[in-house]
Amino acid sequence: MQHFKRKREETGKKMKEIASLIQYRPNVKVVDATLRDGGLVNDFYFTDEFVKALYLTNLRAGVDYMEFGYKASSEMFDADKFGKWKFSRDEDIRAIVGENATDLKIAVMADVGRCDYKTDIINRADSPIDLIRVATYLNTIPAAVEMIEDAAGKGYEVSCNIMAISNTQEGDLKVALDILGQTSVDVLYIVDSYGAIYPEQMARLADIYMNAAVKYGKKVGVHAHNNQQLAFANTIEAVGDGVDWLDATYASMGRGAGNCAMELLLGFLRNPKYNVYPAIQFVDSYMNKLKAEGVVWGYDLQYLMTGLLNQHPRTAIQFTKEKRNDYAEFYREVVAQD
Amino acid sequence: MQHFKRKREETGKKMKEIASLIQYRPNVKVVDATLRDGGLVNDFYFTDEFVKALYLTNLRAGVDYMEFGYKASSEMFDADKFGKWKFSRDEDIRAIVGENATDLKIAVMADVGRCDYKTDIINRADSPIDLIRVATYLNTIPAAVEMIEDAAGKGYEVSCNIMAISNTQEGDLKVALDILGQTSVDVLYIVDSYGAIYPEQMARLADIYMNAAVKYGKKVGVHAHNNQQLAFANTIEAVGDGVDWLDATYASMGRGAGNCAMELLLGFLRNPKYNVYPAIQFVDSYMNKLKAEGVVWGYDLQYLMTGLLNQHPRTAIQFTKEKRNDYAEFYREVVAQD
Numbered sequence: 001m002q003h004f005k006r007k008r009e010e011t012g013k014k015m016k017e018i019a020s021l022i023q024y025r026p027n028v029k030v031v032d033a034t035l036r037d038g039g040l041v042n043d044f045y046f047t048d049e050f051v052k053a054l055y056l057t058n059l060r061a062g063v064d065y066m067e068f069g070y071k072a073s074s075e076m077f078d079a080d081k082f083g084k085w086k087f088s089r090d091e092d093i094r095a096i097v098g099e100n101a102t103d104l105k106i107a108v109m110a111d112v113g114r115c116d117y118k119t120d121i122i123n124r125a126d127s128p129i130d131l132i133r134v135a136t137y138l139n140t141i142p143a144a145v146e147m148i149e150d151a152a153g154k155g156y157e158v159s160c161n162i163m164a165i166s167n168t169q170e171g172d173l174k175v176a177l178d179i180l181g182q183t184s185v186d187v188l189y190i191v192d193s194y195g196a197i198y199p200e201q202m203a204r205l206a207d208i209y210m211n212a213a214v215k216y217g218k219k220v221g222v223h224a225h226n227n228q229q230l231a232f233a234n235t236i237e238a239v240g241d242g243v244d245w246l247d248a249t250y251a252s253m254g255r256g257a258g259n260c261a262m263e264l265l266l267g268f269l270r271n272p273k274y275n276v277y278p279a280i281q282f283v284d285s286y287m288n289k290l291k292a293e294g295v296v297w298g299y300d301l302q303y304l305m306t307g308l309l310n311q312h313p314r315t316a317i318q319f320t321k322e323k324r325n326d327y328a329e330f331y332r333e334v335v336a337q338d
Numbered sequence: 339m340q341h342f343k344r345k346r347e348e349t350g351k352k353m354k355e356i357a358s359l360i361q362y363r364p365n366v367k368v369v370d371a372t373l374r375d376g377g378l379v380n381d382f383y384f385t386d387e388f389v390k391a392l393y394l395t396n397l398r399a400g401v402d403y404m405e406f407g408y409k410a411s412s413e414m415f416d417a418d419k420f421g422k423w424k425f426s427r428d429e430d431i432r433a434i435v436g437e438n439a440t441d442l443k444i445a446v447m448a449d450v451g452r453c454d455y456k457t458d459i460i461n462r463a464d465s466p467i468d469l470i471r472v473a474t475y476l477n478t479i480p481a482a483v484e485m486i487e488d489a490a491g492k493g494y495e496v497s498c499n500i501m502a503i504s505n506t507q508e509g510d511l512k513v514a515l516d517i518l519g520q521t522s523v524d525v526l527y528i529v530d531s532y533g534a535i536y537p538e539q540m541a542r543l544a545d546i547y548m549n550a551a552v553k554y555g556k557k558v559g560v561h562a563h564n565n566q567q568l569a570f571a572n573t574i575e576a577v578g579d580g581v582d583w584l585d586a587t588y589a590s591m592g593r594g595a596g597n598c599a600m601e602l603l604l605g606f607l608r609n610p611k612y613n614v615y616p617a618i619q620f621v622d623s624y625m626n627k628l629k630a631e632g633v634v635w636g637y638d639l640q641y642l643m644t645g646l647l648n649q650h651p652r653t654a655i656q657f658t659k660e661k662r663n664d665y666a667e668f669y670r671e672v673v674a675q676d
Binding site: 232301304 | 564568618669
């Protein structure tokens with residue numbers, strides 16, 4: 001950003017190899033997070049027809065993983081107030097995917113402190129689920145480690161999504177990655193919960209994560225938010241920096257400003273296994289319908305502001321829920337927060 | 339993009355200096371193109387109140403140049419079919435800005451082949467205009483050179499905007515830059531007319547332009563389109579590569595998918611002369627009203643498709659005008675084009 005001008009030779013800056021604009025890296029994995037992150041804006045009330053169509057779309061589009069939702073504690077959350085993908089029971093997944101004799105793997109998210117993982121996550125051999133995504137903040141890493149080992153012990157692939165890292169100290173992050181590196185986790189995720197990260201900062205974060213990943217034999221993933229219209233840009237910055245696991249959602253559906261759009265990501269990726277056309281069809285037939293029915297998500301000025309200020313989007317989400325449109329007043333409110 | 343994974347040390351890739359994330363480059367110039375590029379979606383029918391408020395907003399926001407519109411030939415275009423900013427007569431500008439005794443400079447765009455520049459552009463000493471932006475395709479560079487020298491001879495600052503370079507051969511582009519480098523032009527503009535360029539490609543283009551700029555003592559500018567939600571990302575990529583002149587429009591208003599959003603750009607820039615709050619106020623009070631009144635622009639699936647396919651957006655604009663929403667069918671149509 002805004003570098004003092006100097007010649008490239010002086011800065012030693014080199015561009016990424018041009019071959020990589022044409023060729024592809026076979027290790028890339030695309031993760032569809034539509035039901036899980038999208039569920040945050042409609043309380044997980046997706047029809048079975050929608051979920052089935054999404055599953056078939058992911059198959060046709062060459063998506064590698066489909067995240068069905070959260071494994072939320074039914075002790076903590078009232079099943080009457082949420083659709084079934086808040087809980088993602090194995091039998092509900094099974095009702096959609098059957099034996100899932102496909103290349104598409106099934107994921108769920110397990111939040112630290114909000115998942116009865118010891119009972120609700122059964123052995124992989126008996127479950128349709130392949131990947132457990134453990135979501136944690138930096139201050140709950142030890143609890144995340146327990147969940148990681150539980151899931152790994154039951155035979156699952158495991159990722160760890162460290163949320164809200166845009167206001168994390170680099171030293172703390174490195175300690176966390178060192179701890180996680182020594183666990184059974186397979187993938188370490190960069191999560192820009194606030195949509196506050198610029199591509200240059202993403203490059204630095206990817207570097208920190210990649211160093212840990214190389215040291216401990218892990219993979220790195222990225223989950224971006226679109227507060228500043230950078231979710232796609234940050235995702236392709238990361239993939240250019242060696243990050244393999246890429247989260248996306250159809251039509252960017254997700255909390256607040258939403259995520260990296262699947263239809264942008266699949267258009268970009270060069271591996272011929274990925275197809276953008278099924279994604280366009282699904283957005284056309286299903287996602288635009290959700291929007292027309294009044295489900296609200298996506299880039300808007302209130303999310304720009306919280307992203308810019310590196311704040312949790314909760315105030316912007318509240319602004320949206322209240323159907324406020326006094327954006328300038330909202331800016332004065334959020335600037336006053338510390 | 340999708341590099342074969344290797345360690346940073348092996349690729350020699352270096353990141354931009356971290357200091358540049360905090361500090362700023364004083365040479366950066368922000369150009370508000372709202373009336374000109376935005377005028378393409380409402381036939382330049384802006385009220386005087388809107389234009390006056392925009393002018394005052396630019397002053398408060400620290401914007402460096404305000405582009406009022408085109409200097410279109412009144413022989414070629416019917417004044418009854420367009421608002422006044424299609425023609426940007428000096429007296430109309432004067433009615434808004436008076437003597438413009440401010441730091442905000444005034445720009446207009448002059449299209450090769452569509453501007454009676456010899457008569458319609460008078461000496462700068464007698465005009466409120468400071469900067470003539472000559473817009474050309476690669477195949478009309480000699481005509482652009484004549485316009486550049488005419489404007490420079492009349493005392494103006496001059497930029498040359500080479501449009502639609504995403505489907506240009508690199509060798510041709512270099513020849514064009516060599517020709518333009520030897521003219522009186524001040525700024526050479528990278529213009530991603532199709533919204534087809536990814537940030538890594540922007541870095542390469544910036545490198546090509548910067549080499550010419552250093553050789554000939556010129557500045558480089560960037561004008562991005564948002565077909566793939568990359569207008570802002572490409573603009574901040576470019577500024578990180580030494581590009582100084584940055585086009586933006588309020589609420590991204592511009593042809594098709596629109597441009598880099600001013601409110602995103604001002605939030606990003608670190609020079610304390612720039613203020614994002616007036617931009618937020620203006621979007622809140624004026625741009626959202628334009629949208630509510632039915633003026634249509636901005637990112638949508640049809641623009642993603644033409645951007646992805648590196649096509650002129652005219653088919654997508656037509657799709658929008660016809661209020662079509664059969665996106666999947668549109669994709670089949672544009673894929674069939676060569």
